[in-house]
Amino acid sequence: MVVLNKIYTRTGDSGATALGNGARVAKHSARVEAYGTSDELNCFVGVARLEATGETDDALSRIQNDLFDLGADLCRPDMEADKDAEYPPLRMTAEQVDRLEAEIDIMNAELDPLRSFILPGGTTLAAQLHVCRTVARRAERLAVLLSEQETINPVAVKYLNRLSDWFFVAARMANNGGKDDVLWVPGANR
Template structure:
């Protein structure tokens, strides 16, 4: 259980923060940037939920919880030590990726195939979901970059990759099952 009695600690005043294993690193380190961007994705999902209801809101709530799991995963760099610690860290699981895939497939069945790229927008929910998509893509790029120099759970990267796809398809669903998608017209303003 997490207990936060005091919100500010002053331990980061010199530009460092603690990872999940207790190690102190610069706040601009690749790992902190990666899980900080996951937090940013979560905040955009919170905005999208202001416009969602029913099953979409429930799915977004699950994603928000997953994103906290993902942040917890990314803040623990010592994956090779997972089996040796008294309390193994929380890691993303393939089942979370598979759930996203199943939800994408279910939503996609209601959609006509795309014949053009679409512009972010349409309904308020769709616009917010496209923002979620772009921030999750950035988060994925940062996690992939981090994985080139430090250990990163492969399921975490897969989750981020599927998540942006989920937001894309959900955005189309939010636009009257794609009927109100805003289509890109190449060179329209030349």
């Protein structure tokens, strides 16, 4: 359980922050960049939820919770120490990736195949989901960079990779099942 009685602590005033295991690192470290970007993504998902309804809103709610799980995973280094931790650290699981894949397959079955790249836009929700897609890709790139420097849970990278695909397909669904996708016309303004 998390209890936050005081929001500011002044412990980060020097440019360092605490990780999930208590270690202090620079706020610009690869690990903080990775989980900070997943937090940024969560905020954009919250904005998208302002337009979402029904199953899409339900799915986005699950994704927001997953993104907190992802942040908890990424902020906790040293997976080898997990077995000795007082409380087992929260780690992303293959089941979370599998759920995204199943949801992608269900949505994609309702869409016509793409015959062109699409431009971000269409409905407000679709445009917001495209922003989520690109921020998820950035979070993935940062997690991959972190994985080249330190050991991380490989499922975290898989989750982000699948999540950006989920946002792409969900954006098409938000565009009237793909019928209102904005198609790229190569060289249209030459």
